[in-house]
Amino acid sequence: MQVKGFSAAAVQAGIRYAGRYDLGLIFSQTPAVTAGMFTTNKVKAAPIVLAMERLGSGLCQAVLVNSGNANACTGQAGMDAAVATAGSAAQELGIDPHLVQVASTGVIGQQLPVEPFTRAMPQLVAGLSPDGFDQLAQAIMTTDLVPKVATATVLIGEAEVRLLGVAKGSGMIMPDMATMLCFVVSDARIDHPTLDQAVKVGVEQSFNRITVDGDTSTNDMVLVMANGEAGNTLIDADHPEAAALFNAALYDIFKELALKIVADGEGATKMVTIRVTGARTEQEALHAARTIANSALVKTAFFGEDANWGRIIAALGRSDCLFDPDRVAIRFDDVMLVNRGIFLGSEQEEAATNVLKQRAFTVTIDLGEGDAAAEMYTCDFSFDYVKINADYRS
Amino acid sequence: MQVKGFSAAAVQAGIRYAGRYDLGLIFSQTPAVTAGMFTTNKVKAAPIVLAMERLGSGLCQAVLVNSGNANACTGQAGMDAAVATAGSAAQELGIDPHLVQVASTGVIGQQLPVEPFTRAMPQLVAGLSPDGFDQLAQAIMTTDLVPKVATATVLIGEAEVRLLGVAKGSGMIMPDMATMLCFVVSDARIDHPTLDQAVKVGVEQSFNRITVDGDTSTNDMVLVMANGEAGNTLIDADHPEAAALFNAALYDIFKELALKIVADGEGATKMVTIRVTGARTEQEALHAARTIANSALVKTAFFGEDANWGRIIAALGRSDCLFDPDRVAIRFDDVMLVNRGIFLGSEQEEAATNVLKQRAFTVTIDLGEGDAAAEMYTCDFSFDYVKINADYRS
Numbered sequence: 001m002q003v004k005g006f007s008a009a010a011v012q013a014g015i016r017y018a019g020r021y022d023l024g025l026i027f028s029q030t031p032a033v034t035a036g037m038f039t040t041n042k043v044k045a046a047p048i049v050l051a052m053e054r055l056g057s058g059l060c061q062a063v064l065v066n067s068g069n070a071n072a073c074t075g076q077a078g079m080d081a082a083v084a085t086a087g088s089a090a091q092e093l094g095i096d097p098h099l100v101q102v103a104s105t106g107v108i109g110q111q112l113p114v115e116p117f118t119r120a121m122p123q124l125v126a127g128l129s130p131d132g133f134d135q136l137a138q139a140i141m142t143t144d145l146v147p148k149v150a151t152a153t154v155l156i157g158e159a160e161v162r163l164l165g166v167a168k169g170s171g172m173i174m175p176d177m178a179t180m181l182c183f184v185v186s187d188a189r190i191d192h193p194t195l196d197q198a199v200k201v202g203v204e205q206s207f208n209r210i211t212v213d214g215d216t217s218t219n220d221m222v223l224v225m226a227n228g229e230a231g232n233t234l235i236d237a238d239h240p241e242a243a244a245l246f247n248a249a250l251y252d253i254f255k256e257l258a259l260k261i262v263a264d265g266e267g268a269t270k271m272v273t274i275r276v277t278g279a280r281t282e283q284e285a286l287h288a289a290r291t292i293a294n295s296a297l298v299k300t301a302f303f304g305e306d307a308n309w310g311r312i313i314a315a316l317g318r319s320d321c322l323f324d325p326d327r328v329a330i331r332f333d334d335v336m337l338v339n340r341g342i343f344l345g346s347e348q349e350e351a352a353t354n355v356l357k358q359r360a361f362t363v364t365i366d367l368g369e370g371d372a373a374a375e376m377y378t379c380d381f382s383f384d385y386v387k388i389n390a391d392y393r394s
Numbered sequence: 395m396q397v398k399g400f401s402a403a404a405v406q407a408g409i410r411y412a413g414r415y416d417l418g419l420i421f422s423q424t425p426a427v428t429a430g431m432f433t434t435n436k437v438k439a440a441p442i443v444l445a446m447e448r449l450g451s452g453l454c455q456a457v458l459v460n461s462g463n464a465n466a467c468t469g470q471a472g473m474d475a476a477v478a479t480a481g482s483a484a485q486e487l488g489i490d491p492h493l494v495q496v497a498s499t500g501v502i503g504q505q506l507p508v509e510p511f512t513r514a515m516p517q518l519v520a521g522l523s524p525d526g527f528d529q530l531a532q533a534i535m536t537t538d539l540v541p542k543v544a545t546a547t548v549l550i551g552e553a554e555v556r557l558l559g560v561a562k563g564s565g566m567i568m569p570d571m572a573t574m575l576c577f578v579v580s581d582a583r584i585d586h587p588t589l590d591q592a593v594k595v596g597v598e599q600s601f602n603r604i605t606v607d608g609d610t611s612t613n614d615m616v617l618v619m620a621n622g623e624a625g626n627t628l629i630d631a632d633h634p635e636a637a638a639l640f641n642a643a644l645y646d647i648f649k650e651l652a653l654k655i656v657a658d659g660e661g662a663t664k665m666v667t668i669r670v671t672g673a674r675t676e677q678e679a680l681h682a683a684r685t686i687a688n689s690a691l692v693k694t695a696f697f698g699e700d701a702n703w704g705r706i707i708a709a710l711g712r713s714d715c716l717f718d719p720d721r722v723a724i725r726f727d728d729v730m731l732v733n734r735g736i737f738l739g740s741e742q743e744e745a746a747t748n749v750l751k752q753r754a755f756t757v758t759i760d761l762g763e764g765d766a767a768a769e770m771y772t773c774d775f776s777f778d779y780v781k782i783n784a785d786y787r788s
Contacts, residue, residue, distance in 0.1 A: 041712050042710075043708060043719045044711075070704070073719065073732075073735055109703060110737070213691060214688075215689055215705070215708060218704075218707075296690065296775075296779075297609045297783055300783035301784070303780065304784030309503060310464070310501060310502025313502065314435060314437060316437065318435050325436070341467055341469060342467070382784075385694070385780070386694050389690070389694035390695070390700070
């Protein structure tokens with residue numbers, strides 16, 4: 001899909017490894033209204049610090065993104081490199097450097113070499129194309145096995161508004177505000193407060209509900225750019241219906257990309273939805289779901305296709321959620337395995353084990369305390385997770 | 395070592411598997427002053443609920459402990475089984491059933507069969523011996539590879555006071571108050587408030603500082619019994635020096651057993667001390683150390699013998715500890731790899747990698763913010779961890 005006024009490109013710049021796309025560029029013909037969210041990790045990579053500063057204007061025209069090096073924990077030299085690489089892109093594009101955002105992903109703690117960026121810049125800019133987003137999605141992959149792209153089209157009045165998002169995972173994933181890298185471009189005409197709110201609400205219910213390994217990255221970044229080229233009636237507070245349509249489309253993209261990240265979690269063989277219902281408050285439900293979704297014992301049991309509800313209830317018990325163990329019910333998809341805290345027997349266990357043999361399933365934990373519910377999306381914990389992370393830098 | 399007035403025994407009762415010691419008994423000739431700590435998990439196994447109730451008297455004469463079945467999440471039937479098995483031991487020993495504690499470890503959510511206990515009881519009681527603790531340490535093992543015993547002797551006045559402890563790990567280990575199973579017997583004469591305080595302080599600095607997988611068990615229990623047979627001057631608030639000596643000896647046993655649990659953590663190939671120094675408060679230091687010690691990415695890097703300090707600083711950044719990344723120093727034993735937030739280069743990295751090749755080492759993270767420090771003890775995250783926990787119930 002093409003989004004009016006937007007183009008993208010990627011090149012093999014050799015930033016860390018040769019022979020793979022590792023540098024990408026997103027460009028809007030005109031400055032786009034832009035909202036973003038960033039990691040809540042207290043250790044913030046240089047591009048994050050720069051982006052938070054530059055986003056103050058609410059506008060952005062280009063995003064330069066590299067894999068292979070996170071430019072995190074690199075001190076003043078790292079910040080200088082972020083500014084220099086953004087400047088190099090701005091010069092080649094002929095735009096104001098303050099309208100260029102940079103994003104990086106990869107190894108933490110290595111100085112980012114500027115030279116590969118400046119060398120590759122002419123080719124990168126020359127390659128900009130409305131169809132360049134698939135290549136860009138490849139350029140931002142690290143341990144990801146598949147590129148992640150999602151698109152949506154929504155009618156605002158009589159104008160067709162398009163949205164296209166790309167994201168990458170797939171380790172150091174437990175977003176807590178924003179996550180990993182995700183860029184969404186849209187030709188929507190929308191004002192900044194409305195876009196900002198749509199991003200905050202959407203991220204909270206999508207990227208902030210996934211976990212691969214419980215670790216929050218130093219480089220998490222979500223940027224959404226809207227350049228108005230669709231010519232729709234302005235989406236703002238005076239047009240709540242248009243805002244609702246746009247928000248829903250943006251949320252669909254966030255959610256689709258978030259689930260793709262979990263499904264491609266490092267070493268993952270299962271994609272699991274943890275749904276906690278019957279909690280007293282949504283916050284308690286979310287905390288319970290997050291604790292279960294992060295438990296190494298629960299995740300290894302998923303890998304072993306073992307309906308080990310004892311580990312689920314033990315994780316539940318160390319969460320901040322208040323409940324009475326004697327009221328808990330646990331289901332694997334439609335198979336109830338535990339009711340009122342008591343195991344329902346080997347026949348039910350066999351049926352639950354069959355659910356676990358699937359590539360994707362939902363575990364529902366009902367607390368019987370109230371009406372609040374929350375979901376988290378997680379994956380299993382496999383041999384390959386250990387292999388990938390014991391070998392990653394070698 | 396023998397402890398006056400105490401004996402122990404173990405038998406193969408066939409509670410879950412045949413051909414292994416799975417039922418043990420500790421007995422004191424006279425009721426012993428007893429203090430304990432229990433899991434903070436909101437899901438508490440039946441033996442924990444019973445023990446918390448019975449410990450109200452401050453006295454205990456016998457502990458009956460089984461592996462193979464945790465008697466957790468088993469409802470009223472589980473509580474009935476706990477009372478019945480304790481009663482069976484009391485009858486065979488000829489003592490008040492309220493002076494018998496039961497402890498269980500193993501699979502959660504299976505009803506505990508009483509029959510194997512009653513059948514084995516005569517043989518178990520007949521086998522009681524002052525030298526029976528090594529066998530008892532075997533009977534409480536689950537995924538543990540080695541039995542865990544520690545002893546200490548301390549002179550209180552002119553009386554030689556002895557302490558002997560046994561413990562088991564080795565998964566679902568992130569104690570948060572008390573942990574796993576640990577039983578210490580002593581012939582010390584000590585009053586209950588003094589013993590209680592010694593247990594609380596000692597556990598906080600030992601079992602509450604270890605983690606294998608971040609999961610807190612439903613069955614954690616520490617019991618310390620002192621029967622006074624050593625004939626020492628009473629250890630109480632009026633004898634602070636005697637209390638100090640006893641406390642130190644008890645702490646040594648706790649610490650030794652805690653470290654043995656980590657070293658024998660499921661799949662562990664490395665025993666790692668995470669030391670955070672220069673924090674503003676001890677609580678912040680502890681939270682930082684705990685977050686690093688639980689990070690799956692940090693632990694897989696240890697397994698890969700990769701001095702991946704980026705993952706350490708990323709985990710630090712998502713902890714509740716306040717710090718400035720530009721002041722952080724990281725050392726692997728004596729090798730400084732990061733200073734003022736900046737990587738010191740490949741020569742230092744090579745030296746740090748050599749430290750990681752050892753079976754045990756210390757990672758020190760200095761925050762440069764204040765004078766507070768804390769340590770956590772953890773292990774690496776290996777293929778075997780996944781294998782053990784994907785296969786455990788099969």
